[in-house]
Structures are given as structure tokens and as C-alpha cells.
Amino acid sequence: MNLESIPLQGFLIVSSILFCIGIWGLLNSRNAVRVLMSIELMLNAVNINLMAFSSYIDNNLIQGQVFTIFVITVAAAEAAVGLAILLSLYRNRVTVDMESFNLLKW
Amino acid sequence: MSIAVTTQIICFSILSLVVIVGALGVILLESIVYSAFLLGGVFMSVAGLYLLLNASFVAAAQVLVYVGAVNVLIIFAIMLVNKKEDLKPIDNIKSRRIISTSICLTLLSLLIRVDFSNVWSVADPNASIGEESTIRIGEHLFSDYLLPFEVASVLLLMAMIGAIVLARRDVMNEDISTGLPVDQELIEKASEPLLIKKN
Numbered sequence: 001m002n003l004e005s006i007p008l009q010g011f012l013i014v015s016s017i018l019f020c021i022g023i024w025g026l027l028n029s030r031n032a033v034r035v036l037m038s039i040e041l042m043l044n045a046v047n048i049n050l051m052a053f054s055s056y057i058d059n060n061l062i063q064g065q066v067f068t069i070f071v072i073t074v075a076a077a078e079a080a081v082g083l084a085i086l087l088s089l090y091r092n093r094v095t096v097d098m099e100s101f102n103l104l105k106w
Numbered sequence: 107m108s109i110a111v112t113t114q115i116i117c118f119s120i121l122s123l124v125v126i127v128g129a130l131g132v133i134l135l136e137s138i139v140y141s142a143f144l145l146g147g148v149f150m151s152v153a154g155l156y157l158l159l160n161a162s163f164v165a166a167a168q169v170l171v172y173v174g175a176v177n178v179l180i181i182f183a184i185m186l187v188n189k190k191e192d193l194k195p196i197d198n199i200k201s202r203r204i205i206s207t208s209i210c211l212t213l214l215s216l217l218i219r220v221d222f223s224n225v226w227s228v229a230d231p232n233a234s235i236g237e238e239s240t241i242r243i244g245e246h247l248f249s250d251y252l253l254p255f256e257v258a259s260v261l262l263l264m265a266m267i268g269a270i271v272l273a274r275r276d277v278m279n280e281d282i283s284t285g286l287p288v289d290q291e292l293i294e295k296a297s298e299p300l301l302i303k304k305n
Contacts, residue, residue, distance in 0.1 A: 025133030
């Protein structure tokens with residue numbers, strides 16, 4: 001399959017928009033689960049970027065695809081630990097409101 | 107313009123649209139359950155984008171890991187913490203929204219400017235290995251990326267043990283700090299939270 005039809009910039013713009021949506025969600029969500037979802041969106045944006053560069057610029061060695069697999073691995077580990085932390089926070093605070101998690105505020 | 111090129115452009119447009127609209131739905135929808143299912147749709151569309159980029163192995167890994175594991179995990183977490191609660195209003199919410207939106211738009215315009223102004227040294231498409239990318243990934247994983255590959259397995263083991271330790275209830279019969287009996291049922295009993303807010 002030849003890739004000349006879609007320019008590289010198309011993939012880069014989709015990933016930029018996805019990353020910025022993720023940051024907006026991270027800053028503005030009050031539900032802690034939604035914050036974790038926003039982090040997943042940002043990781044996916046980074047993955048799209050890596051994959052686009054590996055297919056367009058490094059299309060013989062495709063090191064970007066190997067990197068993407070490692071990012072997916074770390075994202076899975078991050079999701080598991082993040083949701084476990086969320087569960088134990090919920091057990092102690094009985095809420096998932098981000099505004100009430102202010103133990104480290106002085 | 108051949109049929110294949112047109113099909114590629116149509117597929118790319120539809121997938122990008124689904125990704126962006128789905129991501130907006132994930133962060134903007136009121137119900138967190140809808141957000142979780144839309145997130146699954148976004149993950150599937152990203153896998154479709156990977157297929158457009160000739161990366162069938164990574165697309166399969168994306169579907170297996172993200173849709174099959176991460177999304178299901180998020181839905182389970184929503185099920186466990188899904189409690190209707192009235193959020194306290196924040197007094198300076200409007201200024202927060204304005205500042206965060208302007209930061210995001212600035213970053214977006216910066217990224218798009220870099221995308222268009224930079225001259226990307228796109229390689230010759232005829233040199234692409236195309237469908238043989240799975241073989242090449244296997245070669246990478248067992249030669250020059252062998253150490254990260256092994257470290258990733260240790261990382262996954264550590265994350266698994268850490269998640270179990272963090273999420274389980276106490277194995278002792280009574281709470282250490284309060285001396286009350288610890289509930290071992292699946293549903294939480296109403297108990298005084300340990301870290302209750304002072305004011």
C-alpha cells in the first residue's frame with residue numbers, strides 16, 4: 001500500500017489535536033477516572049506521532065513502531081497502577097472529586 | 107487519482123473525524139460511562155489509523171491492549187467508584203476555564219505551525235518494507251531492543267504486584283489505626299473515612 005496519497009502533516013495534525021484535547025481534559029476534569037482517560041488520550045496522540053514518523057521517514061527500519069509497542073506496554077502498566085491508586089483513594093475519601101484530593105497542599 | 111488513493115483519503119478522513127469527535131466526547135460528556143465507551147471507539151479508530159500506516163502488528167496490539175485491557179479496566183473502575191455525588195462548585199471556575207483553554211489553543215497553534223513550517227525529509231515510499239513490518243519488529247525486539255524488551259516484562263510484573271497491593275483490602279481482621287473490624291465483603295459498608303476533610 002503506497003502512502004503518498006495522505007500527507008504526513010495529516011497524521012501530525014490529528015495527533016496534535018488529540019494531544020491538546022487530552023491536556024484540556026486533564027486540566028478541567030473533576031472526576032478522577034476522566035483524568036486517567038485524558039492521560040490515555042495523550043499517550044495515544046504520542047503513539048500516532050511515532051507511527052507516522054516511522055512510516056514516512058524511517059520506513060525501512062521502523063524503529064518508531066518498536067517504540068510504540070513499548071509505549072503501549074508502559075501505558076497498560078500505568079493504567080493498572082493508576083486505577084488501583086484511585087480505588088484506594090476512593091476507599092479513604094469516599095469521593096472521586098479531584099478538588100478534594102488536596103493532602104499535599106500546604 | 108485512482109480508486110485506492112480516494113479510498114485511503116476517505117478512510118483517513120472518517121477515522122480522524124471519529125478520533126477527534128470521540129475525544130471531545132470523552133472529556134465533555136456529563137456521564138462518565140458514555141465517556142468510557144467513547145474512549146473505546148477512539149482506541150479502535152487509532153488502530154484503524156495504524157492500519158493505514160501499514161502497521162498491522164501495532165494495530166492488533168492496540169486493539170488487544172487498549173480496547174481489551176485498559177478500557178475494560180476503566181469501566182470496572184467506574185463500576186467500583188460510581189457514586190452519585192453533588193460536586194461542590196468552585197468559585198473561580200470561569201478564570202480557570204479561560205486560562206486552560208488558552209493554554210491548550212496556544213499549544214495547538216504552536217504544534218500545527220511546526221507541522222507545516224518544518225520541512226520533513228520524507229523517505230522514498232518505494233523503499234518501504236510495507237507488510238513485512240511484523241518481521242522487522244520481531245528482529246528489533248530480539249536484537250537491538252532486547253534489553254528494553256526484558257525490562258518491560260519486569261515492569262509489567264512490578265505493576266501487577268503494585269496494583270494488587272494498592273487495591274486489596276487489609277488481610278488483618280481489624281484496622282490498625284482504629285481497631286474496628288475490617289469489612290471483607292465485595293460491597294463497601296458505610297464507614298468513617300480515615301482522611302476526612304478537616305474544615
